Amino acid sequence: MAQETTQPSPPSAPAAPARALLPFILPAVVVGVAASLLLTAVSAAAEQLQHVLWGPLPDALGVGRYSVLWMFVMLVATGIAVGLVVWKVPGHAGPEPATLALDAPVLPPPVLPGLVLATGLMLAGGPSLGPENPVIAVNVGLAAWLGVRLRPRMPDTLWPVLAEAATIGALFGTPVAAALVISEALAGRPMAGRLWDNVFAPLTAGACGAMTTTLVSHPALDLDLPPMGHPHAKDVLAALVIASAAALLGMCAARAFPYVHAGFRRLRHPMLMLPAGGVLLGALAAVGGHLTLFKGLSEIGVLARAPQDWSAGQFATMTVVKLAALLVAASCGFRGGRIFPAVFAGAALGLCAHALVPAVHPALGVSTGVLGMLLAITRQGWVSLFTAAVLVASPSIIALLCIASLPAWLLVTGRPQMQLRADGTPLR
Template sequence: MPAHPEPPATPAPDSAAGHPANPAQTVDPLAVIRSRGYLRVLLLAGLIGVPVSVVSYGFLALVSWLQGYLFTELPATLGFDSVPVWWPLPLLALSGLLVALCIRFLPGTSGHPPSEGFAAGGFPRPPELPGVVLAALATLALGAVLGPEAPLIALGGGLGALAVLLIKKDSPPTALAVIASAGSFAAVSTLLGSPLLGAFLLMEASGLGGAMLGVGLLPGLLAAGIGSLVFVGLDSWTGLGTFSLAIPDLPAFSTPTLAMFLWALVLGVACPLLAWGIKALARVVRPAVHAQRLLVTPVLGLLIAGLAIGFALVTGEDTGQVLFSGQSTLPALISNGASWPIGALGLLALCKALAYGLSLSAFRGGPVFPAMFIGAALGIMASHLPGMALVPAVGVGIGAMCVSMLRLPLTSVLLATVLLTSDAYAVMPLVIVAVVVAHVITGRLPEPPGRWLRRDPEPTVPGPATSAPSLG
């Protein structure tokens, strides 16, 4: 699901030749970098990386604690000997109700609607930040199948813009956009395991490019690097973990084979078809959400809970395999993948995909981690078949599924390879093949059925312009 591109700039007349000139081509990147205003922007970007990273770390820690408390500790507190199999039902219904109330009554739309694709390049205004945070907490902590990356990007961008406005209320839009982007970098980069991966994600999603690419990304990279140090320090101090993407202690893998390339082609074809079905489900359901949000969203929560309960009853596994983004359960799934029956893996992928589609239609969160989890499950299934090993299968499945859902090919390759740490170099050729095939097929598939009754408004400030940023 592609991000919405920024509208093209209106060409300005060229006084000498009388022909339209592209403003982006008239800006000298070196002149921008040498300017005093840009140095002030870099300084502020470095400074903003610290508080944004602290807030992001606290947000992720709160989500993790709430998930553990609500789904594990609370049943024991209420006198249950074990967690009842029906336990997700009231929590998911409550999640739907809280998200609907946030979207309906708080300023803004409580974040970008995930069914419209992964979006970057804008940021919420200060009055809209509470809605973003509360809707994301209700979604992530209570079990809906979306990830934390989109709320973190919005939160970091909003806090970055707020910092600029507190320093200088009449700051130019370019400075606001650049510092907001730096806040988004700082918020999301450590979650993904690398400042560079965060840069690729936001660059592809926002459509940044051209000669001004380095100018726009440099403040964000600085904020992300400082944010990574903050995350490491907070991990050492609190012991809560780094919330990093990378999975250590994977089996060694050295050499791709012809059979593995063939399986990469198969997964590159299969993942776009599954992703098309997920997007079609979200698109078919979403008009009903718009018509009766306060009623339909809790019902969708009950359906998501029902999928998790059905999976648990059939397989004997925990409902948490279907619920949540999959970020915390993905390492265990990969480590224990060889012991999972192929039928249980298929049912897991199906239930997770259905819950993912329903969550996309009404809740608030990011689409990255559920796509990674489903891709990993499909890859583990392939590893049970002749000619495919576990580690490359997981990388191929994650890459193909992510590009099918996000349409961000560079980011999808990096997501799969960063996840696999020491095996990444050997796996990368297979991942690239699968991502390219999946990306081409995704682009050739017809639009999913269904239509929007109306779009959620997008109360965000436009992304970075190509003029020199300045704080004064």
């Protein structure tokens, strides 16, 4: 009888002692608070400017605040203003935005003021982009520049990770999103120590960023939709269909992205590309209405409060228009992120499904529509699941979201992403 042999199990990575992690706490706290305050300041300044541009100014001119004429004028004017910043301000408002994702490069300090200015003008003027990518880039640049000067003994690679985690935590008002993003980024990389040792400092920064935002501006992602009860077989089918349909629609935008971007690049100059993008955005706003303007988070709340006020056709129109506006704004050179506009497009698609088939619960439609759309646009699986779940705050939907993510991920994985390399070819 052959003697059995046992293979020794590979040793697990040793845990870091507490004294090795304690020095990271203070830098993480400082970066978390500072990143949140910068995000809050940029958002508050943009909101004040938006209030003026879309309120007292058109009233004084005797023009409707969201008339087709004023939307067109404002979007073209925003293209001109941002084009001037990209053209004339030192640093040209950072690198080509179509090449950037949440993991921003470390930009030199002279670039950052122009990037902040271009982002604030964009947020106030109405293009369909969010603040996440440029604000992360600004926080990363500031943290890296100041960190190596104030704490030179700390690893240089620490500061960008802390700033990214802090900004993501501040954006979503919870450190869970930051922890998920960092964990996903660490997957497949060689790590010294255990996972929680590696995410300890970023999670601290994300928690401080989220708590600072919560205390200062009281953010809320929950749409206050009616809670969903015990799921049934029909809910599983609806989740699979809506998430897959949203992923396919988002993939259409990702497929078109390099071609639309190349079309704007042929204009060669920011004072041509950005105003031309403003013209197209104005035309799209005329079709989709004012709810398809801006980053989309507040506008989703308007839809969710009274979904019966719109028909399935109107929801479908807003979905397509918002996705097209995201495509144009991201292609022509506006500085901004793609997460929040994609959330609006997914939510509108989910409400369209509810309007077509009333048996589809609105919370289920919104969450699965957002899930599929974010998977296609961002390829961030954990962030997509997390965002879809917190929008509806219904525990019974989490299992459905996990099931629905499987076919949606099969549809998008390995396909072109909505992010380009420096040569204009899409990432996969």
